[in-house]
Structure formats: C-alpha cells, structure tokens
Amino acid sequence: MHYEPCSLAARIAVRERPDICPDREAKSHMNLLEICSFSGHKIYPAKGKTYVRVDSSANMCTFRFINGKAASYFLQRLNPRKIRWTVIYRRLNKKGITEEVQKKRSRRTVKHERAIVGASWDAIRAKRNQKPDARAAARQAAISKSKDAKKAAAAAKKAANPAGSQPKVSKQQAKGFAPKAAATSR
Known part of the structure; x- marks a missing residue:
C-alpha cells in the first residue's frame, strides 16, 4: 500500500x-545505475528497457537496454564490437583516451662541437672568433695570391710553347692520310 x-x-x-x-x-542514485547489456552505457533510474528471455531449462535471463535502438540491435544479434557508438567498440579501438595518455616527449638533439678532418677544433674556433675585417683582409690576400699563381703559370706556358713556331695541322693530315684529288673538268 x-x-x-x-x-x-x-x-x-x-x-x-x-x-x-x-x-x-x-x-x-549510484546504487540504481545499471549498465546496458548491448552498448555498455549507464542506465539511470526510470530509463531504458528490460528484456526477459526464458531459456529451455526455465532459466530467466534479464537484459537491460538504454534505448530501443540497443534492444533492436541485440535482438538482431549484431556484434557490439562492430557498432561504433558502443562503449565496447570505443574501448577496443582506443577512442577518447587521448587526455589520459601523457604526450610522448621528443628528444632534443644536442650539438657536439668537434674537429673536422683538415682542421683541429682550436683552429676552427680561432677562425670563428676572428673579426670580420681581419677575415676580409685574409680573403683578399688569398685571392691575390691565387691570381698571381695563375698569371705565373700562364706566362710559363707561353714561354715554353711559342704560338708561331708550329704550323697548324688538321687531324687527318697528322694521321698520314693523302690529300683529296682535285676535281677536274672536261
């Protein structure tokens, strides 16, 4: 009553x-909460559907569903692991757990300064610490030195091989071919 x-x-x-x-x-309310037999969602009091199935051995199985869609899918014997909105699918396929997992830290590369094959580390550091005007003066000196060396090499080549001493000969003449016969007219 x-x-x-x-x-x-x-x-x-x-x-x-x-x-x-x-x-x-x-x-x-926490004691009254139930879990949907198909989707795994929480069912609050006075919500959802109940399905009672009687087996051949007179056992009664009770299933609770959050809504008619879940009940319909259950009766169609669809697999909740393949339905995307179910809790089981989301748990299996790792959906919605990004905020729980900490972001992996990427390793920062550390610069190690070391010598190169032609130069020691002290020589590299000395060149790096040079003033810009000193570096420019050294560059100009190196350029003028290489130009002088080129001029000297060209002069030596000219002296060893005078231009007018040898007549120019074609490749065929140098190999010993006879000259072509002159064309004659009748």
Whole structure:
C-alpha cells in the first residue's frame, strides 16, 4: 500500500523518514545505475528497457537496454564490437583516451662541437672568433695570391710553347692520310 500524504509538512516528513512509508526504499542514485547489456552505457533510474528471455531449462535471463535502438540491435544479434557508438567498440579501438595518455616527449638533439678532418677544433674556433675585417683582409690576400699563381703559370706556358713556331695541322693530315684529288673538268 502506497501512502501519499496530502500536506506539505507530511510530504517533507515522508522524505526525511523513510520508515513512515515502508514501500519507499532509501537508495542512492549510484546504487540504481545499471549498465546496458548491448552498448555498455549507464542506465539511470526510470530509463531504458528490460528484456526477459526464458531459456529451455526455465532459466530467466534479464537484459537491460538504454534505448530501443540497443534492444533492436541485440535482438538482431549484431556484434557490439562492430557498432561504433558502443562503449565496447570505443574501448577496443582506443577512442577518447587521448587526455589520459601523457604526450610522448621528443628528444632534443644536442650539438657536439668537434674537429673536422683538415682542421683541429682550436683552429676552427680561432677562425670563428676572428673579426670580420681581419677575415676580409685574409680573403683578399688569398685571392691575390691565387691570381698571381695563375698569371705565373700562364706566362710559363707561353714561354715554353711559342704560338708561331708550329704550323697548324688538321687531324687527318697528322694521321698520314693523302690529300683529296682535285676535281677536274672536261
């Protein structure tokens, strides 16, 4: 028998003292939460569908579903692991867990300064620490030195091989071919 008080004071008393109304149970919402047999979602009180199946051995199996869609998929014997919105699918395929996993730290490359084959590390450091005007002067000196060396090489080549001493000979003449016969007219 359900007792329904009429006055506000009586209603408050029933809320505060569940022993006045014996059929009313003092349960928290957490105890009343159930889990959908198909999707794995939480089912809150007064929500969802219940499906009772009686087996051949007179055993009753009770299934709770969050909505008609979950019940329909269950009765069609669809696999919840293949339905994308189910909790089981999301857990298997690692969906929605990005905020739980810490971002992997990328290793920063550390520069190591070391010698190159032709130069020691001290020589490299000395050149790097040179003033720009000293470096420019050294560059100009190296350029003028190489130009002088080229001029000297060209002069030596000219002296060893005078231009007018040898007549120019074609490759065929040098190989010993006879000249072509001159064309004669009748």
